[in-house]
Amino acid sequence: MSSLLELEDVEARYGPVQALHGVTLEVAEGEIVAVLGANGAGKTTTLRSVSGTVRRSGRISFAGKPLRGGPEAVARAGIAHVPEGRGTFTELTVQENLRLGAYTRRERSLKGDIDRIAHWFPWIHERARQPAGTLSGGEQQMLAVARALMARPRLLLLDEPSLGLAPMIVREIFRIVRELNEREGLTVLVVEQDARIALQTAARAYVLEVGRVAITGTSEELQENESVRRSYLGY
């Protein structure tokens, strides 16, 4: 498998505060990779450095080419970022959110795409005209994923999809992500606080500590790892 996304020695800062101190990681085409770590370890910043929503330095390449520019350019390159805390336009309807998801594409009709996505999220059709803000937290998170899929991305960046959601909903979202990966070959880089479900879903994972990769390996290896178990899995 070839690398779709590569980060080499990536640093990022918010004003005077440095959040990433040289992160190196890669994601192969068709893979689900998780980024774990405590609060403030730099998980979200890692995703933001990819999507260009934070000032970064170091080398990032996507599909063999250097990835540069702001989020508009990154979206056009084929990367869809579902940010932390429900990335939806709450004032716009479900359908408008989905139309915006396909903004970078040229197709005139999105009917086929919306139908394809409704296979994963069947409630989308009946809620089409409802403002996204009136959906439940879980539905909003699913809509954010659905909207990202509308772009037909080569890489999906998922930031903390479990945040503030009931365990049952979290399992449902991760099940859908796994199935999308198995059936449609979707490549996913997911940042997650809930290490257990992340390791069940991902093939490999990186554990960040204060802005650096501390441990990396396959999910099985990490589940066996003593310090990962103690710090992140709690047993």
Added chain:
Amino acid sequence: MADFVQQVVAGLASGSIYASLALALVLIHRATGVINFAQGEMATLSTYIAWTLTTNHGWNYWPAFAFTLAVSFLGGAAIHQTVIRPNEKGSLLRVVIVTIGLLILINGLVTLIWGGEVRAVPSPFPSGTTEIAGVAITTQDIGTILVVVATVVVLWLMFQYTKIGLAMRAAAVNPAEARLVGVRVTWMLSLGWGLAAVLGAIAGMLAAPSVFLDPNLMAAILIYAFAAAVLGGIDSPVGAVVGGLTLGVGLNLIGAYVDFVGADLRLPVALLVILVVLLVRPAGIFGREEVRRV
């Protein structure tokens, strides 16, 4: 009764002019978060361009109208790109002060180019009245109302059904998210400024035939538009239209039937409307109170 209906229609006509300018203010407030104090002067400049084309260069009215809209659109977008955008990174107050500077600058520019005299502007609509259900209504009023209604409908269709309209709304309600889906937010804001300039130009060109053209053409109309926007809700396009029409009709009826107000005290009444709405219901009729999730 016929007199009353005439007053209402006349109110709707001036109200639609307020609505058009109020809509311009709302568009920019939604996108940039500021009141564009130069909106009225931008409209005055547009009106002078149309006046020059028709009076000095012999253009027919409607080609001049269309050309002025195009120029206004480009001008509005250019103002955003060159003057507003570099200041958007700072505080909102900075942008507000820039718009006040623009107000003074454009007013001076207009006086410099065209002088301060008051000029008569021909109306594009035939003079006289049309009888509708037994009530004589001036063609000027009907024309004004129709032009604004058509503009509002076109804008609404654009925002609702086109990709670019949706992107503009997305950029206004949530710029960070809009960037993530690939919307070039800065360009959408420039488009918004362009459209606002077009709305202002329409208001100016429609107002000029009845109030005459001078460099302060829009000074009072801008106050009415503020009142309309505040009344309807500064972030609500529907509110701007309803607010404009309500204010137009209300002021006209008060002016006609409340003796001590007359025509001279309309402006204070509009200011009173602003004050009362801000005190009683700051979000306006159609606005929503801002709710922030903590």
